[in-house]
Amino acid sequence: MPRYTTPPNQQAFHESVWALVAEIPAGKVIPYGRLAQLAGPPAGMDRRTFDAFAARWAGGAMANCPDGLPWWRVINAQGKISPRESAGRQRELLEAEGVEFDDRGRIDLETHLWTG
DNA sequence: ATTATGACTCCCA
DNA sequence: GTGGGAGCCATAA
Numbered sequence: 174m175p176r177y178t179t180p181p182n183q184q185a186f187h188e189s190v191w192a193l194v195a196e197i198p199a200g201k202v203i204p205y206g207r208l209a210q211l212a213g214p215p216a217g218m219d220r221r222t223f224d225a226f227a228a229r230w231a232g233g234a235m236a237n238c239p240d241g242l243p244w245w246r247v248i249n250a251q252g253k254i255s256p257r258e259s260a261g262r263q264r265e266l267l268e269a270e271g272v273e274f275d276d277r278g279r280i281d282l283e284t285h286l287w288t289g
Numbered sequence: 290a291t292t293a294t295g296a297c298t299c300c301c302a
Numbered sequence: 303g304t305g306g307g308a309g310c311c312a313t314a315a
Binding site for chain 2: 176177179204205206209224225226227228229230231232233234235236238244247248249250251254255256257259260263
């Protein structure tokens with residue numbers, strides 16, 4: 174995996190992401206990439222670079238997610254929970270909100286996608 | 290100054 | 303459907 178950068182003005186980007194996460198209603202989910210698109214690129218950044226790294230930057234924002242935000246409603250573009258220690262807890266929280274998983278752990282985005 | 294590092298996504302065999 | 307590579311330069315230690 175190639176190296177990647179954290180976004181310029183990382184703090185501001187993270188805060189934009191967090192503000193969006195706070196608006197996701199219960200029972201809905203959004204992929205990292207879409208979340209980053211809604212947050213928008215940092216000022217002065219070219220779209221090519223942004224598109225290449227936006228999803229991982231959104232992931233970086235979630236890694237530093239403040240308490241009180243519904244972090245569990247953010248998933249990957251395949252409709253699955255990104256592997257990590259708290260993945261099991263994330264699934265439990267989503268299921269408690271009525272989000273359904275198929276037999277391979279995927280969420281139906283047609284039903285549960287939050288478009289903003 | 291140098292090095293390791295990350296909640297990802299797309300495209301093509 | 304699966305698996306691997308590319309994307310490209312900020313921060314912290």
